[in-house]
Amino acid sequence: MFANPARTDPKISPNGSQLSWLAPDKSNTLNVWTSGLDGGNAHCVTNETGDPIEWYTWAADGKHVLYLHDNAGDEIPHLFSAELTSGNVRDLTPFRGVRAQNVLTDSRYPGAALVALNLRDRNIFDMYRVNLETGAIALEAQNPGDVLTWKADNNFVIRAATAFDGKSARTTIRVRDAADKPWRDLVVMPFERALFAGQVVNGSLVVGFDPDDKSLLVDSALNSDKGQLVRVELDNGHQVGVVAEDPKCDVAFADVGRLGMEPKVLLNPISDAPQAVEFNYTTSHWFFIDPKLKEDFETISRQSPVFVDLVSRDNADQIWIVAIRRSDAPDAFYSFDRATKKLMPLFAENPDLAKFRLAAKKPVVVKARDGLEMVSYLTTPPGIESKKLPLVLLIHGGPWDRDSDSYDPEAQFLANRGYAVLQSNYRGSIGFGIKFFNAGDLQVGLGMVEDVIDAARWAVDQGIADPKRIAAMGGSMGGFATLRALEMRPDLFACGVDEFGPADEAMGLRTFPKYWSNIIARWRRREGDVDHDENWNRRISPLYHVDAIRAPLLIGQGKNDPRVTLANADAMVAALRKAKREVTYVVYPDEGHGFARPENQFDFYGRVEEFFAKHLGGRAQPWKRVAGSTAEPK
Structure with missing residues (x-):
């Protein structure tokens, strides 16, 4: 479940003649591969080692593939170009310590790309x-x-921006009439009315x-509790119509590489022109604007009646690559010819899992103690009655993020080992409207954790x-919530697993x-001014409540983590050991915020299953050293 995918993230070339995808190379690192649309002449076109390539795209000229790649999880990716004819790979942003994004x-301007640095x-x-x-680079917008x-x-001119004012905490949609014209504020959103993507690094509300x-x-919630796709007049900022909306949830967001939405x-x-908008309350669905697009989606759905996602298409909009997404199987990819209406299988992300029976997530709505309704997902071992099972509360990070009904390797792994898995969207989770989002304010480490405790009850x-x-x-922040849960209800939890969770929020903000x-x-407004108010920081940070913990802990940490530093995790472990609490601590020196290399994932989750088997009684394969893992038990 934690191996590299056999193949994933397929894209079609601009002229529709070639296919690309991510797959392991001979060193087991995810790199970009290409072939003819029929699969012929498949070959690897990039040669990165260590961290996998997580984001790539075709250049509009169809001659290059562009991709982002960082160094051992440092989250400072450069933008690279791989020329398909010669095989030459060029660092387009060869500046030390400079991050590329956005x-x-x-397709109408094939010789260039735009990148934020x-x-x-x-x-x-x-x-x-x-x-x-040529690789020449010129400033486009300051x-x-x-x-x-x-x-x-x-016309491929930068004329709009999503901005966040660090003083007023307002979000602004800003435009200019031409490249040589001044910028002006078009729409201003007060802090309490702005959606999360208007308050986060590399986030966008402009479609x-x-x-x-x-x-x-x-994407706006100025005139509704839920995020809507709206039209705004360019000359005066007036909202002139709602293009798409859902009464229960916001417009869904797509991840754009690491740290982008x-x-x-x-x-x-x-x-x-807009054709369709995704919404996701408990399950994903499309709001169709273009009737012809809707017809083709219906054609595909008749052959595969689950959620269909359009992930790539050629410039002529005749050949599509679609993903079939479900919670009980890794993604499967197909090509679709709009002229012939023919749907052809390309590949499954992890075909080795096809022989196993995986568990479907069951959407449930759980009420918190104050009546707040939380969309949650229950995954239970297939073929076993869902009664008196050992339970793992799998808590999402962010904390301004969400769980969904998508395929989740962690949930499948735990269910396979005999555990019920419950994932709850606690207050402050995104996607459920402004009121739900704002309900999490000043509840980090407090009401948010009470919500997941209520889910367990x-x-x-x-x-x-x-x-x-x-x-x-x-x-x-799911690791943070794990630590706080064990502190707030030591009588309820038999054990906990913290994956790179911060222990001291003030330290976290100071080392971002x-x-x-x-x-x-935004952090100060939503979680509290922890780096200035010592009492508040002590109230919500796990580091200062270690004495309340009774259950054993397993903690995993990447040495190069730029968000939750090694010092933050070290401090928690030192405090636990000083208080004579049981803790297993494993550091991965070539990882950042998350474990990217499959060898390290095998190692960590092998430790997780033995840890849970010992304290909860589920199944486990005996842990053994994984070749290539850099794990350092501390």
Whole structure:
């Protein structure tokens, strides 16, 4: 389950003649491969080692593949170009300590790409235009200090931006009429009315310019509790219509590489008109705008009646690559010819899992103690009655993030080992409207943790969970919540697994990367001013409540983590050991915020299953040393 995918993330070339995907090379590192559309002449076109390539795209010229790659999890990726004919790989942003993000291409301008870099100032990202043939780079738009992301118009000119003011905490949609015209504020969103993507590094609320260039498509909750796709007039900022909405949830967001998010909206590759918008309350679904697109989705759905995602298409919009997504199987990919309506299988992400029976997530709505409804997902071992099972509360990070009904290797792994798995979207989780989002304010380490505790009690009350065999587990702020849960209810939890979770929030804010400096205002407004108010920091940070912990802990940490530093994890472990608490601590020297290399994942989850088997009683394969893992037990 934690091996590299056999193949994943397929994309079709701009002219529709070639296919690309990510797959392991001979060193077992995910690299970019290409072939003819029929699969012929498959070969690897990049040669990265260590960390896998997580994001790539075709350049608009069809001659290059562009990709981002960092160094051992340091989250300072450079933008590279691989020329398909010669095999030459070029670092397009060869600047030490400079991060590349917000990469844009346009089929009508094949010789260039746009990329945001913190080259001039490590705290902010200006936009640059890169010549793909020569590698020449030129400043396209200068950041005044608050821009999160940039957006190009239909002539591939940067004319819109999503900005967050670190002083007022307002989100602003900013535009200009031409490259030589001044910027002006088009829409200003107060802190309490802005969606999360308008408050986070590399987040965007701008979908694009309407084909008539008279209005802008924006994801907004200014006039609704839920995030809607709306049209805003470019000359005055007035909202002139709602394009798509759902009464229960916001417009869904798509991840754009690591640390990047934008509204999940399908745009016509020829006209740039909106065609469909994704929403996800308990399960994902499309709101269709274009009737022809809807017809083709219905054709595909008749052959595969689960969620269909359009992941790539050629410039002519005739050949599609679609993903079939479900919670009980890794993604499967198909090509679809719009002319013949023929759906052809390409590959499954992990075909070796096809012989196993995996567990479907069951959406449930759990009420917190104050009546707040939390969309949650229950995964139980297939073929076993869901009664008095050992339970793992799998807590999402962020904390401003969400769990969904997508395939989740951790949930499948735990269910396979005999555990019920419950994932709850506690207050402050995103996607469920402004009121739900704001309900998490000043509840980090407090009400958010009470919510997941209430979810555990729900599972006990339903007869699903054995009250004596409950664990908490999570990564990042999910690891933080795990530590706090064991402190707040030491009588409830038998053990916990903390994956790179912060123990001291003040230390975390003080050691965030420089380019997070502007958005720290959002952290202070939403979790409390921990780096100035020592009493508040002590109230919510796990480091200061170690004496309350009774259950054993397993803690995993990446040495190069730029968000939760090694010092933060070290401090927690030292405090636990000083208090004579049981803790197993494993550090991975070539990992950052998360474990990217499969050898390290095998090692860590092997330790997890033995740890849970000891304290909860599930199944486990005997742990043994994994060749290639860099694990360092401390």
